[in-house]
Amino acid sequence: MKLVLLTASLLIILGNTLPVNADQFDDRAATMKIDGTSTLHDWTTPVGKVKAKGDLTVVNGELKSVNAMWVQADVLSIKSEKGEDMDEKIYEALKSEKNPKITFNMTSMKSITKPGAEYVVETTGDMTIAGTTKKIDLTRLFRHHKVHDDPVWNG
Numbered sequence: 084m085k086l087v088l089l090t091a092s093l094l095i096i097l098g099n100t101l102p103v104n105a106d107q108f109d110d111r112a113a114t115m116k117i118d119g120t121s122t123l124h125d126w127t128t129p130v131g132k133v134k135a136k137g138d139l140t141v142v143n144g145e146l147k148s149v150n151a152m153w154v155q156a157d158v159l160s161i162k163s164e165k166g167e168d169m170d171e172k173i174y175e176a177l178k179s180e181k182n183p184k185i186t187f188n189m190t191s192m193k194s195i196t197k198p199g200a201e202y203v204v205e206t207t208g209d210m211t212i213a214g215t216t217k218k219i220d221l222t223r224l225f226r227h228h229k230v231h232d233d234p235v236w237n238g
Contacts, residue, residue: 115156119173128173130185131160137189146202146225152189159183178213186211187221201226 113135118127134155140148158179163169177185189208196203202225210219 113154115154117161121172126163126165126169128161128163128165128169130156131162132157146195146197146204148195149189149192149204149206152187152206152208154187156185157183158185176213182212182214184211187219189221190218193220 113133115130115133116127117130119125135153137152138150139146140150158174158177161170161173161177163173174180187208187210189206191207193205193207194203195205204223204225206221206223207218208221209216
């Protein structure tokens with residue numbers, strides 16, 4: 084079975100809870116899912132180990148800029164609900180032996196809008212999957228709220 088990953092959807096569905104301290108965020112609660120397709124079916128699977136870092140400009144609780152964003156996923160932490168056979172096909176497609184990580188490194192922020200309660204952040208960056216790096220556009224939704232009086236950004 085030939086496995087084709089939908090590269091653009093990889094980080095679009097990245098969900099982070101990002102505690103913000105001095106306009107920095109880290110991977111304390113980062114999660115990621117991968118959407119993919121094969122010749123047989125579409126699938127979604129979680130990634131177990133994800134690191135995320137970034138730098139935000141927040142003024143009076145308002146997101147003004149995303150200055151940096153970096154995400155790294157451990158390929159071997161991808162565990163499909165379809166079992167080990169599917170996991171092995173994913174690892175093979177991602178060339179996990181030579182390329183154990185998937186990364187996204189933001190190179191520029193295009194825009195931030197706030198049409199409602201959420202911010203829509205459009206960025207461009209370098210996505211590396213299976214040893215191949217491509218420039219992609221990435222749109223993320225961010226929402227600001229407080230947890231135990233600490234500001235948190237979900238996006």
